[in-house]
Amino acid sequence: MKRSFLFFLIPILLLIILEVMSVYFIMPFPGSQLGLTDAESGPASLGRVELAYWLHKNIGWLRIVGLLLLAYPAFSIIIKPRRTWHRYLAGGLVLLYGAVLYQVNMEMMADHMFLQPIHKRVVPMSENKIPLNKLVVGYQSMGQATAYPIQLIGYHHQVRDTVGGEPVMITYCTVCRTGRVFSPVVRGQADEFRLVGMDHFNAMFEDKRTGSWWRQATGEAIVGPLKGKSLTELTGRQMTLGEWAAEHPNTRVLQADPAFAEKFDGMKNYERGLSKGNLTRRDSASWKPKSWVIGVERSGASKAYDWNALETKRILNDVLGNEPLLLTMAPDSVSFGAWSRRVGVKTLEFQYANKKLTDKETGSVWTWRGHCIAGALVGQRLTAIPKAHQEFWHSWRSFHPDTERDITQ
Template sequence: MKRSFLFFLVLIFLLIILEVLSVYFIMPFPGSQLGLGESDSANTSLGRVELAYWLHRNIGWLRAVGWLLLAYPAFRVMAKPRRAWHRYVAGALVLLYGIVFYEVNQEMMADQMFKQPTNKRVVPISQNKIPLNKLVLGFTAMGQATAYPIQLIGYHHQVRDTVGGQPVMVTYCTVCRTGRVFSPIIKGQADEFRLVGMDHFNAMFEDKRTGSWWRQATGEAILGPLKGTSLSELAGQHMTLGEWAADHPNTRVLQADSAFTEEFDGMKNYERGLSKGKLTRRDSASWQPKSWVIGVEKADFSKAYDWNKLVKKRILSDVVGGEPVLLAMAPDSVSFGAWSRRVGVQTLTFHYANRRLTDQETQSVWTWRGHCVAGPMLGKRLDAIPNAYQEFWHSWRSFHPDTERDNAR
């Protein structure tokens, strides 16, 4: 009987550990994530996530084996305990396991904590209820523009939509401050995704067809049958709804789902960097893990630019991957744009003074959106740099380990 009790104890504790480990490495528990340290890279330390994936794929039969092995010693301990207190201890541990099982599988699962809209409404700007000073991730396709407020998609983590006849997956990770728009079509077929957890503090999604796990910041499948495959990224822009609507007067706007009013209220200060959460608040100083940067990718090169410097200087000029780049700050000091400085065969050099943006070559006047409004180049528009993002410094360096820091003038 003593052996039965000891066997019961070992098995019940192993089952509890199994449940905890199934979520530990893919949720932000102490010590479970990498990505905030200077030496951390998303290209290393995949072992813990591989273990989590293996557990995720095999936990069903592992539980079943554990329950079968537990059944007999549990019966012996409960029916004929050697000590009366054995029965009470066994009962308490079974109750504890039940609580852990429920918490892990109902309360701690990422897709249970951050749910999809139950009543998704995307309306014309004329019917919009979202304040114009709210930040959005904007996307256009086939002449149709749509704005997705960060306060909403930051909670949902992903919203599926169709823009200009094109299916899109609009994603946001608040811990990395990464907004990305992807095509959900994989090998010619649209798939569905659910939020499964995080890796290097970045949201991970699981596709329905193969169960592969995908990083939100890069759109790459890191585990599963589709490992190494990448979702096609679509160009989104980060600005206030007012600035987006000024450039896209016929835009549609995602509206708040009343089923998640409390969750959206908890996100109202996030976009301005005033969140109280340790994982989502902003470092106001430069080049700290939670400092804001603008990351730019071009031709396999990547650079990060200090947000504070851009706010102060209003424009930054540089070359990334052979492309002359202009970063421009809007008058609201919240919206920004990234543009190519090439116009035809000419590369322009920009200067900002007295609240005017001009090019030195022709003295034409430009807006922060890259539109020429006066001078010899009147009517010209700078081409947008599609892969330019605002995010936390720890995120950018994790997923771009070879990135260079700002050397713009």
């Protein structure tokens, strides 16, 4: 093969590889995402994200250099090819590069695959069209409550809103089953974020002002100028819209944008664990990568609780970070709560029998929401534990490598 053709072949192949690598490490291609086991959660995995970030920030000038190196040999092959097949092969490779360039930058980029609402509508319950049995991430602030259906935010990945006069960022990652609410305020100013890819199978966002990349599950910036900083996590709660509305009768509800009806329809089975996709399906057995758990953080400690155990027993008593903890399951078997078992100076132990939740100390009757409705403690309310999330087991252990696992139930 003549030297002039080699001088063409090498840069065109490098340009193609460059485009592929710019998305490979931050999208769920085979082998691209580490983090399904604790051993894979270390520096080697983060190094891949750092490489992807470097390519993302430098790909412009890398393309220019590659095209400049390509220009003269390409001209020589087209004008005076040593062999006719060189011209056809060169033309084919140029077309291939163009196709890869288009696919990577227009089809494979995360923010082109999962779009933001075009017509965002947040309405009162009197105008709501979302069924009451749909799961939502609910958030309230300054007396205003809003529900965000998982079927909708699971596609969008993030929705910006204002609740109680404050900007909020409602996020969801279907591959981790993580719903989080954050304040988008960075360094005293509300920023804009776009979905840029994945890390450990978890959504990553890029802020507009500094270009730093942030993990959705933790709100931490992992690369970029703000590396090590964290968004302020706000207390969101997951339950059915019906249960949320029972607590917050004046809630607003995010409605489906008709422009994405087909996308939403494809996610209708996700929230109940009936998705067929390998990335979003549920493992019905306990402690498998895609098994559901409730992960709880308290006073620097973290622990995962088996969803199947809670569904069977309806309540779980435990102690985490010196805090007596109670997990409760609602009658609908999909809504849950996490509460402190302290009431004044007392620490209560709870039991569930004959479809009734009572404390052993006084025999008082409680709801799954932590409200005492009968007995010596009537009128008392348990204090909610804010950082309690339902998610896939692989996600919780990836981002909480020191987590305990509750296997006593």
